[in-house]
Amino acid sequence: MPVSHMILIALAGMGAGAINALVGSGTLITFPTLVALGYPPVTSTMSNAIGLVAGGVSGTWGYRAELAGQWDRLRWQIPASLIGAALGAFLLLHLPEKVFITIVPVLLVLALMLVVVGPRIQAYARKRAEQAGRSAEHVSPRRMAALVFGTFAVGVYGGYFTAAQGILLIGVMGALLPEDIQRMNAAKNLLSLLVNIVAAIGYTVVAFDRVSWAAAGLIALGSLVGGWLGARYGRRLSPNALRAVIVVVGLIGLYRLVNL
Secondary structure, eight states: OOHHHHHHHHHHHHHHHHHHHHTSOTHHHHHHHHHHTTOOHHHHHHHHHHHHHHHHHHHHHHTGGGGTTOHHHHHHHHHHHHHHHHHHHHHHHHSOHHHHHHHHHHHHHHHHHHHHHHHHHHHHHHHHHHHHOSOSSOOOHHHHHHHHHHHHHHHHHHHHOOTTHHHHHHHHHHHHOOOOHHHHHHHHHHHHHHHHHHHHHHHHHHOGGGSOHHHHHHHHHHHHHHHHHHHHHGGGSOHHHHHHHHHHHHHHHHHHHHTO
8 A cells, every 4th residue: 555545544534533523424534535545435434434443432532521421311322323233234244336336425415415414403403402401311202212213223324334424313312302412422422433333343254355454444543543632622623614624525535436
């Protein structure tokens, strides 16, 4: 691998780790980067998911204080994420690659749209939290069932294609929970990390030889640092600037995908 490619992948991993800790959708940095460098789409997805586990760990650790008091709810969401991720990873590994190549551009467009409307989703979530004026400890059975199902659906999506699952999770939780946006972001980081871990284990066991371990290692190194930086300093950055970078790189990856 050329040194220039190694630097580019590591930097993409750092950016993705930081963005995942703050907003979600960091895959839209690393996935198009790998595709643009010539890696097959399925290899890019698997290598990316494995590499971003490290960034998920550092980002979740950075938000550990905001996780306090959420475990009564998370004990239901965590199994939903794990089962959904396993199903999503199974679909990725067993569907023909040409199906994946056909579906990914659609998923990428959807993810980019979610990035663009992300501020509105978060504003809506914040408004609901402010109007409720209380924690999410008391959730009706109907809301809890909807939350668990939504978490499962996002887990399936995340296990198949990780991009923007964080924004999807914040959207689901914001629509159903009277919770502070930063606490939802902490829960999002944890659940996204679990999805990536399940997917990474599945890819490693079933498709070890299809993973680019060099790329995964570089993404892991970069995302570990990026996740820590995102959790520590992310609130000082302009979310609009981050989203602009994601959209530009995502469009480059989309162009590369449709011209495979």
